[in-house]
Amino acid sequence: MRNFFQKKYIIPVVASAFLFVGVSFKDDYFEIAKQLEIFTTLFKELNKNYVDETTPAELMNNAIKGMLASLDPYTVYFNEQEVIKFKINNTGEYTGIGALITRKDDKLIIKEPYKNFPADKAGLKAGDEIIQIGDTPLADFKDDASQLLKGSKNTRIDIKYIRQGKTNSTVIVLDEVEIKSVPYFAKIDDKTGYIVLDHFNRKASSETKEALEQLKRDGAERIVLDLRGNPGGLLNEAVNICNLFVPKNEIIVTTKSKIEKHNNTYKTSKDPIDTTIPLVILVNGRSASASEIVSGALQDLDRAVVLGSRSFGKGLVQRPVELTYGTQLKVTISRYYTPSGRCIQALDYAHKDKNGVAIRTEAKNYNAFKTRKGRTVYDGGGIQPDIEMEETKTSPIANALLKNDGIFNYATYYYYKNPNLGTKIPAITDTDYADFKQFLKSQKITFDTETEVALKNTLATAKKEKLDESIAVEYQQLLTSLQKSENALLDKNQKEIKGLLLDEIIKRYQYQEGLYNYYIKNNPEIKKAVSILNTTAEYNSILKI
Numbered sequence: 001m002r003n004f005f006q007k008k009y010i011i012p013v014v015a016s017a018f019l020f021v022g023v024s025f026k027d028d029y030f031e032i033a034k035q036l037e038i039f040t041t042l043f044k045e046l047n048k049n050y051v052d053e054t055t056p057a058e059l060m061n062n063a064i065k066g067m068l069a070s071l072d073p074y075t076v077y078f079n080e081q082e083v084i085k086f087k088i089n090n091t092g093e094y095t096g097i098g099a100l101i102t103r104k105d106d107k108l109i110i111k112e113p114y115k116n117f118p119a120d121k122a123g124l125k126a127g128d129e130i131i132q133i134g135d136t137p138l139a140d141f142k143d144d145a146s147q148l149l150k151g152s153k154n155t156r157i158d159i160k161y162i163r164q165g166k167t168n169s170t171v172i173v174l175d176e177v178e179i180k181s182v183p184y185f186a187k188i189d190d191k192t193g194y195i196v197l198d199h200f201n202r203k204a205s206s207e208t209k210e211a212l213e214q215l216k217r218d219g220a221e222r223i224v225l226d227l228r229g230n231p232g233g234l235l236n237e238a239v240n241i242c243n244l245f246v247p248k249n250e251i252i253v254t255t256k257s258k259i260e261k262h263n264n265t266y267k268t269s270k271d272p273i274d275t276t277i278p279l280v281i282l283v284n285g286r287s288a289s290a291s292e293i294v295s296g297a298l299q300d301l302d303r304a305v306v307l308g309s310r311s312f313g314k315g316l317v318q319r320p321v322e323l324t325y326g327t328q329l330k331v332t333i334s335r336y337y338t339p340s341g342r343c344i345q346a347l348d349y350a351h352k353d354k355n356g357v358a359i360r361t362e363a364k365n366y367n368a369f370k371t372r373k374g375r376t377v378y379d380g381g382g383i384q385p386d387i388e389m390e391e392t393k394t395s396p397i398a399n400a401l402l403k404n405d406g407i408f409n410y411a412t413y414y415y416y417k418n419p420n421l422g423t424k425i426p427a428i429t430d431t432d433y434a435d436f437k438q439f440l441k442s443q444k445i446t447f448d449t450e451t452e453v454a455l456k457n458t459l460a461t462a463k464k465e466k467l468d469e470s471i472a473v474e475y476q477q478l479l480t481s482l483q484k485s486e487n488a489l490l491d492k493n494q495k496e497i498k499g500l501l502l503d504e505i506i507k508r509y510q511y512q513e514g515l516y517n518y519y520i521k522n523n524p525e526i527k528k529a530v531s532i533l534n535t536t537a538e539y540n541s542i543l544k545i
Helices: 007-049 056-068 080-091 145-149 204-217 235-243 290-300 396-403 406-417 430-442 450-464 468-492 494-522 524-534 536-543
Strands: 076-078 093-096 099-104 107-113 129-133 156-163 166-173 175-178 184-187 192-196 222-226 251-256 264-267 279-283 305-308 316-322 328-337 347-352 358-360 368-370 376-378
Touching: 007 056, 056 076, 099 145, 129 145, 184 204, 184 494, 192 204, 192 494, 192 524, 204 222, 204 235, 222 524, 235 251, 235 264, 235 290, 251 290, 279 290, 279 524, 290 305, 305 524, 305 536, 396 406, 396 468, 396 494, 406 430, 406 494, 430 494, 450 468, 468 494, 494 524, 524 536
Parallel strands: 192 222, 222 279, 279 305
Antiparallel strands: 076 328, 093 175, 099 107, 107 129, 129 156, 156 166, 184 192, 251 264, 251 328, 316 328, 347 358, 368 376
16 A cells, blocks of 8 residues: 555544544444334334235335335345245256246246256247146236245146147146256367356356366367356356466455455465466356456456457346345445456446436446556456457347347247257248248237337326327327338348347257257357467467467
8 A cells, every 4th residue: 555644644544534434333323223213113004004905025025125226236135935046046956847937927938948857848848828837827826926836856736838829738747957057068179169158156167167177088179168148146156267277376356345344355276277278258248247257357367368249247246145034135245356457347326317227337438457468458348358249249129029029939930830840950041031020010029129118108108198199190100110110120130130030949949959059060259269269379469478
């Protein structure tokens, strides 16, 4: 620390600092106690006097979530059922049906059944709509319906579901389900290994280590580590994964907080597997948190070439705090910084616009930092790849199609229209794409782009103010023009959307494994990664080796 003060000034300054902290703490304590007393009194009187019957648990749940909504989206409250889910995500193990599901209206939609797990064995497929679990119709069950699919191993659960308009029945036999952090690894060619890391649970580093060691035994002399779409997870696992490629006692990440005990420096603590094997890391806009620690740290240490598009930009660290009655608070406790000193947090949740949306750090405000070998890198907006590729970016119209299930629903339609493709990789032709656009129209699938949502909200407000009749003609003209523009965007982004359609369709026939088998031969980002790894001069030039 720089010595700005002479010795005679140090004691008064430190003493005043402690005094300030002490006074601040007492003031905060009084204010917290005061507000708790107000809230307790209000909650009691509300439940006692309100005209209709109230549900205290529901009121409290809503009150807590409303309070936390004013902070960042990662500080969240979990009730007892949600705590179980949270622990499953961190351990990767649970007893259940082995499928990705989502709720829509009065149905549970099977988004992806995992190969050879209970849902798959029961014959359920992506697109199936579960309408009844046991004796409980989902139309009558407003709570978290996925809880009805939990139980001990070998529990038999009767299911009713709709497939292509027809109601069917099946029985799911619950079994232990392990969610792998590394769902796939293989050799791309004779010398290049490929590892997919999906998330950072407690087995992430051990699974990555096993994959790396196996690939090396099989002759791999360079590695592509795919972190695209990885939302993150446990910080320690990110450090351990970096440790596979860098020596012991290397600083990987530093956390800084207003609370001293949360200020930590995380170093590698084990002997590495390989500190020289050439490495390319793939990231995109959905690579977040622990993914950004791994890619950012190895970029700062000039240990890997990062390729793709700018990552999500989550530089905040959370920890779970156990509360009473089995509940839990996951609270943001600090920011993390990569070895060069970067905090890559993109959104400033302490400063929000008039609509309550966190302000994004503008590129002109990014700060420059230096990697170990002197390359310039930036903070403030995720990890910027060394090699940026347009193919990894998702256009607004494609995002809308993913969000509103336009691509997912068409893949379901395509699968039942072409039931016998098996392991054959389909080609999405221009005729198929025209069929896709017609499908969107026939199913009345709206794009719900930001512009379209804003326009519909304007009409809703106009109806409340009884102005809708006077602007009806203009509104319809705007909506028609917008829809024409969206249709033009479908054509403009045809190559990207065809790729997303093909990804979803391949999974219908060949599960995730089939998609990755397709990727290692056809994906442009992987091809570019292999090209860089095959050209030693280019790889060394990027990293200034």
